[in-house]
Amino acid sequence: MFEEYARYIDEGTLRELRQLAKELKGVRVLHVNSTKQGGGVAEILHRMIPLMNELGIETHWEVIKGDIEFFKVTKKIHNLLHMPGRESLSHQDVITYMRQTYENVSHIDTDYYDVVFIHDPQPLGLIVKKRLGQKWVWRCHIDISTPEEEVWKFLEMFVNGYDGSIFHIPEFVREGVQIPAFVIPPSIDPLHDKNVELEEGFVRDVLERFSIDPDKPIVLQVSRFDRLKDPVGVIEAYRIVKRRYDCQLVLAGSFADDDPEGEEVYNEVLEKKGDDEDVFVLNLPPDSHREINAFQRAATVVVQKSIREGFGLVVSEAMWKNKPVVGSNIGGIRRQIINGVTGYLVNSVEGTAFRIKQLLANPEARDTMGKNAHERVRHSFLITRHIKDYLLVIYRLLKS
Structure with missing residues (x-):
């Protein structure tokens, strides 16, 4: 499949991808997010994971479970990270979030993997399941530079247990985050139905x-x-x-x-x-x-x-x-x-x-x-650059 991208990118980029994948042979990677459909995160994962596997890096994708009350809480968290001052999390909100987090701990097998990417705040609490030797990365797709402080303090308890974080742009990195922060813009896939030429x-x-x-x-x-x-x-x-x-x-x-x-x-x-x-x-x-x-x-x-x-x-x-x-x-x-x-x-x-x-x-x-x-x-902003950036983060965490 990668040969199909040759008309969009130079041969050097393809060689870099293959060389990085060769260096990471045998590494097992898991991505976890909150939905299989709807929104840019799911769309990127649908395209990225098959390509990672084609490169020889075993890569899987899991989706957390949650009822309507859980997703109301995570939507509130999402809004408060973007727009502070409207309200805050209640005691019951925290209970709802933690209860569903521990249900997902038993639902999702993370032990098999060497590197686990957790996308956005919804599955953030799964870090409690991290085992010795694993590397966990929080992939934050939203702007958390000026959040509602109480909400951030709640999330920060989980964030600082990760080995690294990824943000779209430097301005989104929250001051005081104690773990390494990488900047990786997302991407589109020119071979996706949404982007191919149409008659x-x-x-x-x-x-x-x-x-x-x-x-x-x-x-x-x-x-x-x-x-x-x-x-x-x-x-x-x-x-x-x-x-x-x-x-x-x-x-x-x-x-x-x-x-x-x-x-x-x-x-x-x-x-x-x-x-x-x-x-x-x-x-x-x-x-x-x-x-x-x-x-x-x-x-x-x-x-x-x-x-x-x-x-x-x-x-x-x-x-x-x-x-x-x-x-x-x-x-x-x-x-x-x-x-x-x-x-x-x-x-x-x-x-x-x-x-x-x-x-x-x-x-x-x-x-x-x-x-x-x-x-x-x-x-x-093409997916080939995006995958290369991910491979470089994995290499940095595992080989340094």
């Missing part, structure tokens, strides 16, 4: 299936239904644009299995949409990869107006398809977009609307930025 006829068929006019400009945001993605703010920006340009807005997403707020946010977005027939709010099945691909290829302008963002791989997905992206000047979004070169960074609803109008008015600028965006992703 123009298929793209038009998808648009028509959802009653979207293929001949009218499309403004698109792809993201799960989460308040931190600010879909309501996107509608507000679209309405400003609509005063000047006759366009459509597509908000395409789904519910993640570990996010109990998804349906509530989806209904809020439907209410904000009202009876505007040029706004399409699409709750898609998690495996709608080719449909998302089609929307991104059909879009005139892609938006990612998040309030807080771990990385936002949908930005790189759109850039890969030669689309300029108007994205919030936050988190991992500003690591992907080079302002004025591959898209625009914005700080408000009004700024979002202004940049959308600018791109709608200037097809030549869209084309130039789109080509720049594609090259940006090819050089920095």
Whole structure:
């Protein structure tokens, strides 16, 4: 399979991957997260794990179990790590988290592995099962630089038991973390259904299936239904644009299995949409990869107006398809977009609307930025680079 990536990367990178894998022959790796479907973490693991195995590194994936109460608690933790000051964990929340953690300790076999990657706060407590000689890494996909302090103190008890941590960008690293911190941006897979080339006829068929006019400009945001993605703010920006340009807005997403707020946010977005027939709010099945691909290829302008963002791989997905992206000047979004070169960074609803109008008015600028965006992703955000970074972390932990 790796030979299929040769048209996207140089032969030297492939040789480096094979040499690193040779050095790590016999190492057994486990990844643990909270869902098999929905969100960027699951999507990356679906692609990365087969490739790791193809390199000869035995790699498995487990998903923690949890009831609705547990995932309400972990969603609260997620929100408080992003936006302190709203509330804090209750005594009952801590009990719920710990009870489910110990149930997962008996459910998931970690003893077999040499290196265990734990993704995000949901399975963080599994570190209590670490055995002598193992290396455990906490892969944090969110911004924990300014968390609610009491929540962080609770999580820190677990974090400092790990042998290393991984963050998307340097700014996300929490001051005072006592373990080594590595910076590894996530990636997209150009061979995934979400990113492969599509025939123009298929793209038009998808648009028509959802009653979207293929001949009218499309403004698109792809993201799960989460308040931190600010879909309501996107509608507000679209309405400003609509005063000047006759366009459509597509908000395409789904519910993640570990996010109990998804349906509530989806209904809020439907209410904000009202009876505007040029706004399409699409709750898609998690495996709608080719449909998302089609929307991104059909879009005139892609938006990612998040309030807080771990990385936002949908930005790189759109850039890969030669689309300029108007994205919030936050988190991992500003690591992907080079302002004025591959898209625009914005700080408000009004700024979002202004940049959308600018791109709608200037097809030549869209084309130039789109080509720049594609090259940006090819050089920095493909899965081959991501796997190499993981192998280097494993090598560092086991061989140093």
